[in-house]
Amino acid sequence: DAGVIQSPRHEVTEMGQEVTLRCKPISGHDYLFWYRQTMMRGLELLIYFNNNVPIDDSGMPEDRFSAKMPNASFSTLKIQPSEPRDSAVYFCASSSYTGVIQYFGAGTRLSVL
Amino acid sequence: SQQGEEDPQALSIQEGENATMNCSYKTSINNLQWYRQNSGRGLVHLILIRSNEREKHSGRLRVTLDTSKKSSSLLITASRAADTASYFCATDAEDTDKLIFGTGTRLQVFP
Numbered sequence: 273d274a275g276v277i278q279s280p281r282h283e284v285t286e287m288g289q290e291v292t293l294r295c296k297p298i299s300g301h302d303y304l305f306w307y308r309q310t311m312m313r314g315l316e317l318l319i320y321f322n323n324n325v326p327i328d329d330s331g332m333p334e335d336r337f338s339a340k341m342p343n344a345s346f347s348t349l350k351i352q353p354s355e356p357r358d359s360a361v362y363f364c365a366s367s368s369y370t371g372v373i374q375y376f377g378a379g380t381r382l383s384v385l
Numbered sequence: 386s387q388q389g390e391e392d393p394q395a396l397s398i399q400e401g402e403n404a405t406m407n408c409s410y411k412t413s414i415n416n417l418q419w420y421r422q423n424s425g426r427g428l429v430h431l432i433l434i435r436s437n438e439r440e441k442h443s444g445r446l447r448v449t450l451d452t453s454k455k456s457s458s459l460l461i462t463a464s465r466a467a468d469t470a471s472y473f474c475a476t477d478a479e480d481t482d483k484l485i486f487g488t489g490t491r492l493q494v495f496p
Contacts, residue, residue: 276427314488314489315489373418373433376427376428379427
């Protein structure tokens with residue numbers, strides 16, 4: 273298996289633009305997690321899905337952020353409109369069931385100018 | 386808020402020396418994990434220790450868990466330059482489904 277695949281690896285955009293981050297989890301994994309990592313706040317859980325259903329989105333910072341998982345092999349995290357304070361590295365991770373080992377993608381480094 | 390706090394925040398050692406990192410957490414847990422993150426990469430799982438275990442080994446890694454003190458330590462023996470990375474502890478608290486990561490320790494191993 274190729275592991276968790278995220279795209280793009282880097283994204284540079286201007287304030288106010290829509291940003292869409294993509295994730296393909298490991299085949300057969302039931303859980304998918306979206307994290308954000310910054311120097312100031314460390315690694316924060318934004319939202320996670322179980323069997324394509326959002327379970328906990330309490331970490332989503334505000335309504336500008338939304339996440340979907342239309343099927344077991346694809347998820348998106350969208351920011352609309354983007355702001356400079358959204359600049360961070362966004363990680364996607366998957367696991368076979370919650371609380372056990374999570375497998376991380378390489379991340380998307382987002383810069384909002 | 387983050388469950389785990391790691392200590393020290395940064396550690397610099399020479400190759401061949403041992404590196405010890407500590408993690409403290411706040412609530413009861415089912416298990417505790419350690420992850421490594423190389424610069425510009427995603428986190429990689431290293432080792433998992435269950436709440437009923439006190440010590441676990443994996444290669445050059447030794448993890449201890451003291452649930453009475455809500456703390457864990459990660460020991461890397463005979464460190465190598467390739468061990469340079471950030472190390473995070475992560476816990477799954479008994480009352481949640483989430484995996485909560487600590488603040489991390491940045492380890493620099495000089496050749």
